[in-house]
Amino acid sequence: MGKVIGFELSSQEPEKATKFYPEVFGWKISEPKWDYWAISTEKDTENSGINGGISKGPNDYPHGTRIQIEVESVDEAIYKAKANGAMVVREKMDFDEFYLAYLVDPTGIGFGLIQNK
Structure with missing residues (x-):
């Protein structure tokens, strides 16, 4: 079962956002x-x-x-999502410790899929 493990805030002014959230909510922001x-x-x-x-x-x-959803296999999750009406926005990307893909469900809601290596 996929579980929500994180979130991503997209902004055209990320530096401004990195100042806002720590001040308002006390979140710790790492170096980019x-x-x-x-x-x-x-x-x-x-x-x-x-x-x-x-x-x-x-x-x-x-x-x-x-939201970011952790799955055992990004490829399998993409296959199932497409078979159920989702659209792939960004194909599987390879990072140091994980794979990541972005999709949009049939209603237009965007989400990420993460598979740890």
């Missing part, structure tokens, strides 16, 4: 990697939340929020 600023929403182990990140939104998703 791949134009992506990792977010920790955890205050302590008892008060853990879902972590995520901020990125400069691409042309196909300039601003908004996407």
Whole structure:
């Protein structure tokens, strides 16, 4: 079963967003990697939340929020999603520790698929 493991905030002004969220919610923002600023929403182990990140939104998703869903196989999840009416926005990408793809469900809601290596 896929589980929600994070979120991604897309913005055309990511540097501004990286100042806003720590001030308002106390989130910890890491230095950027791949134009992506990792977010920790955890205050302590008892008060853990879902972590995520901020990125400069691409042309196909300039601003908004996407959940990230962990799956055992990105390829299999893409196949099943397409068979059920989803559209692939960004094919499987290879990062150091994981694979990532972006899709849109039949209603227009965007989401990411993550498979750990």
